[in-house]
Amino acid sequence: MYGHGFGLLFLSCVYGEEEDGDRRKRLEGILTRAVEFTGKAQSSKGGWYYLSRTDGGDMDEGSVTITQVQALRAARNAGIAVPKGVIDKAIEYLKRCTTARGGVIYSLSNGGPERPALTAAGIACMFSSGEYNSPLPKQWFKYCVNAIPPLGQGGGRLGHDEYTHYYFAQAMYVLGDDGWDKLYPGSKGDDRLSWSKYKKATFAFLVKGQNADGSWTSSNNWGFIGPIYASAVALTILQLEKGTLPIYQK
Numbered sequence: 001m002y003g004h005g006f007g008l009l010f011l012s013c014v015y016g017e018e019e020d021g022d023r024r025k026r027l028e029g030i031l032t033r034a035v036e037f038t039g040k041a042q043s044s045k046g047g048w049y050y051l052s053r054t055d056g057g058d059m060d061e062g063s064v065t066i067t068q069v070q071a072l073r074a075a076r077n078a079g080i081a082v083p084k085g086v087i088d089k090a091i092e093y094l095k096r097c098t099t100a101r102g103g104v105i106y107s108l109s110n111g112g113p114e115r116p117a118l119t120a121a122g123i124a125c126m127f128s129s130g131e132y133n134s135p136l137p138k139q140w141f142k143y144c145v146n147a148i149p150p151l152g153q154g155g156g157r158l159g160h161d162e163y164t165h166y167y168f169a170q171a172m173y174v175l176g177d178d179g180w181d182k183l184y185p186g187s188k189g190d191d192r193l194s195w196s197k198y199k200k201a202t203f204a205f206l207v208k209g210q211n212a213d214g215s216w217t218s219s220n221n222w223g224f225i226g227p228i229y230a231s232a233v234a235l236t237i238l239q240l241e242k243g244t245l246p247i248y249q250k
Contacts, residue, residue, distance in 0.1 A: 001041060001048050001049065001050055001051060001052060001064050001067070001068065002050065002064060002067055004034070004037065004038070004041075005038075005048075005064065005067035005068045005070075005071045006067060006071070007034070008031070008034045008035070008038065008068075008071035008072070008074070008075060009067075009070060009071040009074050009247065011027060011030060011031060011034070012031060012071065012074035012075040012077070012078045012080065012246075012247075013074060013078075013245045013246050013247055014027065015027040015028065015031060015078045015079075015080075016074075016077065016078040016079075016246045017246070028080070031075055031078070031080045032080060032081070034075070035072065035075050035080055035081070035082055037052070038068055038071070038072060038086070039083055039086045040052065040053070040054060041053050041054065041055075041068075042068075042086060042089060042090070043058050043059060043060045043109075044058050045058075045060045045093055045096075045108050045109065046060070046065075046089035046090055046092050046093030046096075047060030047061065047062065047064070047065040047090065047093040047097075047107075047108065048060065048061070048064045048065045048067075048068045049061050049064055050064060059107075059109050060093065060107055060108055060109050061106065061107050061109075061110075062094075062097055062104055062105065062106055062107060062115065062118040062121075062122075063117070063118055063121065063163075065090060065093060065094070066094075066118065066121040066122060066124075066125045066167075068090070069087070069090050069091075069094075069125040069128070069129065070124065070125045070128045070247065072086065072087060072090075073125070073128040073129050073130075073247070074128075074246065074247045077246055077247070078246070087129065091126075091129070091131070091134075091136075093108065094122050094125075094126075094136065095136060096108060097118075098122075098136065098139060098140070099114055101114065101143055102119070102139035102140055102142050102143035103115065103116070103118075103119050103140075103143045103147065104118040104119040104121075104122050104140065105118075106118065114143070114147075116143075116144065116147040116148050116164060117160045117163050117164040117167070119140045119143050119144055119147065119148075120140075120144055120148055120164055120165075120167045120168035120171060121163075121167035122136065122137075122140050123137050123140045123141060123144070123167070123168075123171035124167040124168070124170040124171045124174075125167075126140075127170070127171060127174045128170075128247060132174075137171075137183070138183050138184070141171075141175075141180075141183065141193065144168065144171075144193075145193065148164060148165075148168055150197075150198055150201035150202050150205070151165055151201065151202045151205040151206065160219070161219050162218060162219060162225070162229065162230050162233040162234075163233075165202065165233070165237060166233045166236060166237070169198070169202065169236075169237040169240060170240065170248065172193065172194075172195050172198040172199075173195055173240045173241070173248070175193065175194070175195055176194070176195050177194045177195055177196050179194075180192050180193055180194060202237065203237075203238060206234050206237065206238060209234075210234070211227075214231075215227040215228075215230070215231045216230040216231045216233075216234045217230060218230035
């Protein structure tokens with residue numbers, strides 16, 4: 001389901017930019033079937049798992065769920081019909097995964113502690129879904145203030161920090177420099193977040209950490225992650241302001 005979700009996201013962005021009529025028609029058919037597959041793969045709890053519900057049991061997991069939500073948003077933005085009920089169930093799932101402290105847990109089926117990475121991903125997906133005023137991002141941002149320091153300011157590399165900042169950077173970019181005041185009118189103090197402050201620290205860290213061959217080194221918390229993944233994440237973050245892909249455009 002990870003591969004399917006990111007494939008759907010990518011092809012939806014391609015479809016939105018494709019000008020060749022025959023290729024657009026072919027992509028429309030592929031995307032329509034892909035959205036149908038995603039809907040059938042959704043668990044009864046509203047989330048998704050590593051395998052489709054029809055193939056691997058009725059399970060759920062937060063990171064796979066978030067991948068599907070963002071992909072479905074991209075498909076809808078491109079003009080592909082996405083059943084509202086599928087999105088509503090997914091948002092309700094993320095709401096049920098949110099603790100009293102505002103963090104998102106790993107799974108409703110298996111429980112687990114709050115995960116900063118999943119919480120950041122939740123914000124990015126809600127913003128991608130157009131839910132800018134939902135109470136969920138407000139809860140999640142409050143949790144992330146202390147849970148996710150800018151890259152390079154957390155006393156060294158943190159576990160899963162590529163995944164975390166892939167999504168947190170998207171959330172911060174959409175937040176901008178005045179979004180915090182809109183979410184929390186009248187707020188004061190050091191807990192105020194802004195894109196410019198995040199960008200200054202994170203971009204400096206990424207530029208400094210680039211290897212001589214142009215790549216970036218992963219945090220090595222996942223054995224299967226190497227420089228290609230780390231470099232792709234770094235480049236995505238550094239180019240967010242270009243708005244090249246439709247899903248990253250404000």
